[in-house]
Amino acid sequence: MRGRALILVENLSVPLDRRVWQECTALYQTGWEVHVICPRGAKQDTEPEAVIDGVHIHRYPLRAATGGPAGYLREYGSALWHTFRLARRLGTFDVVHGCNPPDLFFLVARAMRGKGTRFVFDQHDLVPELYLSRFGRGEDLLYRAVRRLERMTYRAAHVVIATNESYKQVALSRGGRRPEEVFVVRSAPAVERFRQVPPEEGLRRGKPYLLCYLGVMGPQDGVDYALRSLARLRDEHGRTDWHAVFVGGGDTFDAMVALSRELGLADAVEFTGRIPDEDLLRYLSTADVCLSPDPLNPLNDVSTMNKIMEYMAMGRPIVSFELREARVSAGEAALYAPANDESEFAKLIAQLLDDPDMRRRMGEIGRGRVAGPLSWHHSKAALLAAYDAAVGSR
Structure with a gap:
């Protein structure tokens, strides 16, 4: 076993979140013991505990936000509490892998840092830009708060995973990370899953x-x-x-x-x-x-x-x-x-x-x-390199 990895995701249940599921299975197939903490789905992924293809999944109930920013504050607060609760009983990990949004999972990694855990920040979304695009409130107090949380997440991470070169540039500039600390793992579909069937x-x-x-x-x-x-x-x-x-x-x-x-x-x-x-x-x-x-x-x-x-x-x-x-x-x-x-x-x-x-x-x-050039084969290699860099930095 190469180590124990804990993947944290709030945006979707797993394995419904296809990017996260590809990462889970890639890590498991290369010798990692993989645990995931995520919300339960509404119609699928409803069981509180499951082991699928060797990956241990721990799910919590979560009421999705509706309306404005206040609803998201409630949702994210509840998700963070459940994530702490479940992580505490799962023991120690070599890597905590936090998938945003929200930019809060560095708090879980920080609580475990005394045990030698490394934090990998998997930046699925640029949350400040998401805030501007979704709510149209401009650079108000909440915008400044999410910018601060993003900075704290960058600072806490030992390695950053970016979904494309644009996100990598943000990690280098706004996040102050060094190029060797940022790995581009593009979201790429498993082509064998997307097979043609006869048109209807x-x-x-x-x-x-x-x-x-x-x-x-x-x-x-x-x-x-x-x-x-x-x-x-x-x-x-x-x-x-x-x-x-x-x-x-x-x-x-x-x-x-x-x-x-x-x-x-x-x-x-x-x-x-x-x-x-x-x-x-x-x-x-x-x-x-x-x-x-x-x-x-x-x-x-x-x-x-x-x-x-x-x-x-x-x-x-x-x-x-x-x-x-x-x-x-x-x-x-x-x-x-x-x-x-x-x-x-x-x-x-x-x-x-x-x-x-x-x-x-x-x-x-x-x-x-x-x-070819955008295949998951290339992204998988970058993911494993990011983990090697994170663990090697201990």
């Missing part, structure tokens, strides 16, 4: 084309931009030859369903909520164009979108807004509308619907990227 014409609901959105539905995720773009596709281009499916859930799910009705799209748009992987493969295998409508804001411009990686793994062409890291991920597998321009987004959808050769070519490019 019934999913198109009698239309020639199927459009697909996959992902979280929060205030910063752009589902509203996608819906308004689809209304423009109908109104400005006279296109009603498509059906659209939105897969996923989140804080704004009900609001987005209501918006689709307000825009007169109720008969053309379907919301599935979260669905099993088998159904996801059915939709993505049938989709003609996939949507990545994340608008330009301080967070989205520098973040890697999991949906883009998964669209590419399924060989689907993508329409995205012009975002720095979206272009790094997708390259020529996507068409890019000017930031937040819904009319141009609709125009690019129409362009792809009319060009099957372009769709096929873009799909092949995307599949090649996630199977």
